[in-house]
Amino acid sequence: MSEEGLTNKVVKGIGVSSGIAFGKVRLIERGRLPVTKRSIKEEHIQKEVNRFRHAIKTAIEELNSIKESIPDDEVRKHAFIIDAHMMILQDDFFTGAVIETIKSEKVNAEWALDQVVSKFLLSFEKVVDPYLKERGQDIKYIYSRLARILVKGKTEDLNNIRTAGKSIIVAHDLSPADTIQLNMSKVSGFVTEVGGRTSHTSIVARALEIPAVVAVQNITSLVKNNDSIVIDGDEGIVIINPSKETQDEFLTKQIHLKIQKKEFLKVARLKAETKDGYKIKVGANIELLAEMDIVKKYGGMGVGLYRTEYIFLSKKGLPTEEEHFHIYRKLAENKDLEYVTVRTLDIGGDKFLQNSKGQKEANPALGLRAIRLCIKEMDIFKAQLMGILRASAYGPLKILIPMVSGTDEVKKIKGLLKEYMDELSSKGIEFNRDIKLGIMVEVPSTCMISDMLAPEVDFFSIGTNDLIQYTLAIDRVNEYVSYLYEPLHPAVLRMIKHTVQVAHAHRIEVALCGEMAGEPLYVPILLGLELDELSMNPYTIPKTKKIIRGLEQSYCKELLKAILNNDSAKRSEALLREEMKRLFPKEF
Numbered sequence: 025m026s027e028e029g030l031t032n033k034v035v036k037g038i039g040v041s042s043g044i045a046f047g048k049v050r051l052i053e054r055g056r057l058p059v060t061k062r063s064i065k066e067e068h069i070q071k072e073v074n075r076f077r078h079a080i081k082t083a084i085e086e087l088n089s090i091k092e093s094i095p096d097d098e099v100r101k102h103a104f105i106i107d108a109h110m111m112i113l114q115d116d117f118f119t120g121a122v123i124e125t126i127k128s129e130k131v132n133a134e135w136a137l138d139q140v141v142s143k144f145l146l147s148f149e150k151v152v153d154p155y156l157k158e159r160g161q162d163i164k165y166i167y168s169r170l171a172r173i174l175v176k177g178k179t180e181d182l183n184n185i186r187t188a189g190k191s192i193i194v195a196h197d198l199s200p201a202d203t204i205q206l207n208m209s210k211v212s213g214f215v216t217e218v219g220g221r222t223s224h225t226s227i228v229a230r231a232l233e234i235p236a237v238v239a240v241q242n243i244t245s246l247v248k249n250n251d252s253i254v255i256d257g258d259e260g261i262v263i264i265n266p267s268k269e270t271q272d273e274f275l276t277k278q279i280h281l282k283i284q285k286k287e288f289l290k291v292a293r294l295k296a297e298t299k300d301g302y303k304i305k306v307g308a309n310i311e312l313l314a315e316m317d318i319v320k321k322y323g324g325m326g327v328g329l330y331r332t333e334y335i336f337l338s339k340k341g342l343p344t345e346e347e348h349f350h351i352y353r354k355l356a357e358n359k360d361l362e363y364v365t366v367r368t369l370d371i372g373g374d375k376f377l378q379n380s381k382g383q384k385e386a387n388p389a390l391g392l393r394a395i396r397l398c399i400k401e402m403d404i405f406k407a408q409l410m411g412i413l414r415a416s417a418y419g420p421l422k423i424l425i426p427m428v429s430g431t432d433e434v435k436k437i438k439g440l441l442k443e444y445m446d447e448l449s450s451k452g453i454e455f456n457r458d459i460k461l462g463i464m465v466e467v468p469s470t471c472m473i474s475d476m477l478a479p480e481v482d483f484f485s486i487g488t489n490d491l492i493q494y495t496l497a498i499d500r501v502n503e504y505v506s507y508l509y510e511p512l513h514p515a516v517l518r519m520i521k522h523t524v525q526v527a528h529a530h531r532i533e534v535a536l537c538g539e540m541a542g543e544p545l546y547v548p549i550l551l552g553l554e555l556d557e558l559s560m561n562p563y564t565i566p567k568t569k570k571i572i573r574g575l576e577q578s579y580c581k582e583l584l585k586a587i588l589n590n591d592s593a594k595r596s597e598a599l600l601r602e603e604m605k606r607l608f609p610k611e612f
C-alpha cells in the first residue's frame with residue numbers, strides 16, 4: 025500500500041536508459057493476481073472449461089490487436105516476442121493441462137491455471153538448459169494476462185493511458201507486449217522492480233531514447249497513481265514527490281543534458297582525431313539490430329562489440345543456423361558502418377547462474393562460461409559460427425571470441441572454423457575466407473601470454489569489465505566489493521599497456537570494449553595507451569569524440585606516465601578529474 029505523504033524520497037535502482045524524466049506515476053498492476061480455489065459441481069465443469077477457452081481466445085485477440093496497433097516503427101521490430109506468446113497460448117500441452125486440472129480436480133479455471141503455471145514454473149527452475157529456463161518468464165506474462173481476463177474480464181489496455189501530462193510507468197515488471205503497446209507520446213519514462221540492462225523493457229526504452237530505471241525494490245508499494253516522480257536514467261535514481269528544490273535541480277540537469285546532447289550530436293559525425301593527429305576508431309557496443317540506426321546517429325564508425333546473448337534469450341528454444349544467418353546478414357549489409365564485430369555466445373558467469381548440464385556452479389564466473397560452454401556444446405557453437413561465416417559474404421563482419429584463457433582454445437576454434445569453411449566450400453556456399461578472427465582479452469592469463477596468442481589471431485579486444493573482475497578478484501555483480509572495482513588500478517593499466525605493446529609488436533590491432541571505454545574521464549588514459557579502437561554504449565560516442573578532438577596525444581602520454589607511477593587508483597582518479605576539469609570546464 026502507498027504511504028501517505030512520502031516526499032522527496034530517493035530510491036535507487038539500475039539506470040538502463042539515459043536521461044531525466046518528470047511525470048505523474050501511472051501504476052501498472054502486473055504482479056501475480058491472488059486467485060481463490062472454488063470447487064465446482066460435475067455439471068458446471070464444461071462451463072468452466074468454456075470460460076478458460078474464452079479467456080485464451082480473448083488473450084489472443086488482445087495480443088493481435090496490440091500487434092496491429094503498434095504505434096512506432098522502432099517498436100514494431102520487437103513484435104516477434106508477441107508471436108512467441110501467442111504460440112504458447114495455442115499450445116495444446118499448456119491449454120490441455122489446465123483443462124485436465126479443471127476436470128480432474130473439479131476446480132474453477134483461474135485456480136487450475138494457477139496450479140498448472142506453478143508446476144510449470146517449478147520445472148523451469150529445475151530446467152537444465154539455461155536458454156529454456158528463461159522462457160519461464162514468458163509463462164509468467166501469459167499467466168498474468170489470462171488470470172486478469174478470468175478475474176476482471178480483460179487486461180488493462182495500456183494504450184489508453186489517460187493523464188493530463190506525461191506519465192511515468194511504474195510496474196513490478198512489464199511484459200514485452202506491455203512495453204510495445206504503450207503510447208509513447210504519453211510516456212516519459214519507465215520504472216520497474218525487476219529487470220536488468222538486457223531485459224526487454226530496457227532494450228525498448230533505449231531504442232526509443234526514453235529514460236528508464238529498473239531493479240527498484242518495492243517501488244510499486246512506495247508510490248500511488250498521480251504521485252509526482254523524477255527519474256534519472258543515468259544515475260539509476262527515482263525521486264518520489266520531489267521537493268521544489270529537487271525538481272529545480274533535476275530540471276537544470278535535464279536542460280543541461282539536452283543542450284549537451286545537441287552539442288554532442290554536432291560532433292557525432294566528425295572524425296575521432298586528437299589535435300596532434302592521432303586517429304582512433306570509435307565503435308559501438310550493441311545487441312539488437314534495431315540499435316544499428318542509433319550507432320549511425322551517434323557517430324559510431326562500426327560496431328566494436330555485437331553481443332549475441334539476446335538472440336538466444338529472445339526466442340523459444342535455441343536459434344538455428346538460419347536464424348543466426350539472417351540477423352548477421354542484416355548487420356553485414358548495413359552500408360553506414362565500416363565493420364561489425366560479432367561476439368560469439370558469452371553465456372554463464374553473471375548472465376546465467378546455471379550451467380548447461382544443470383549443476384549449479386559454486387563459482388559461475390570461473391565456470392562453464394562463454395567459449396568454454398561453446399566448445400562443450402558444439403551444436404550451439406556450430407550454428408552460430410556457420411551463421412556468421414555465411415553472412416560474411418555480404419559485408420565486413422569480424423568474429424570475436426569471449427573468455428579465451430589459453431592457446432589451446434584458440435587452436436580449437438581455428439580448427440573448427442577451417443572445418444566449417446571447408447563444409448561451406450564443398451556445398452558451394454559463399455563466405456569470406458579472410459574474415460578477421462579476434463579474441464577478448466579479459467582473463468589475466470590471456471594478457472600474460474598475449475605474445476603467444478597474437479600470432480594466432482587478427483585482433484584483440486580488451487574486455488575491462490571482466491579483466492578488472494578477474495585481475496582484482498572482485499565479483500563484478502557483488503555490491504559489497506564494488507568499491508574495489510577500479511579501472512585505474514595500476515595492475516589493470518599495466519595489463520592494458522602490455523597487451524597493446526605486444527599486439528603492436530605483432531602488427532595486430534587492439535580495441536577496448538569494456539565500460540571503461542565509455543567513461544569520458546578515462547579518454548586521455550586510453551589515448552595515451554595507444555589503443556586502436558574504443559567501443560562503447562552508442563550514446564557516449566559524441567561526448568567521447570568531443571574530448572578526443574580537444575586533446576593532444578603527446579599530453580595524454582605524459583599524463584599516462586604520471587598515472588602509471590601512482591600506486592593509488594583513487595589518487596589517479598582525483599588527478600585525472602582535476603586535469604579534465606581544467607581542460608574541459610563545461611564537461612567535467
Ligand code: PEP
Nearest residue numbers: 466487488489490537538
Ligand atoms: C567485458 O568484459 O568488458 C565485456 C565487454 O564483455 P561483457 O561485459 O559482455 O562480459
Ligand code: MG
Nearest residue numbers: 466487489490
Ligand atoms: Mg566480458
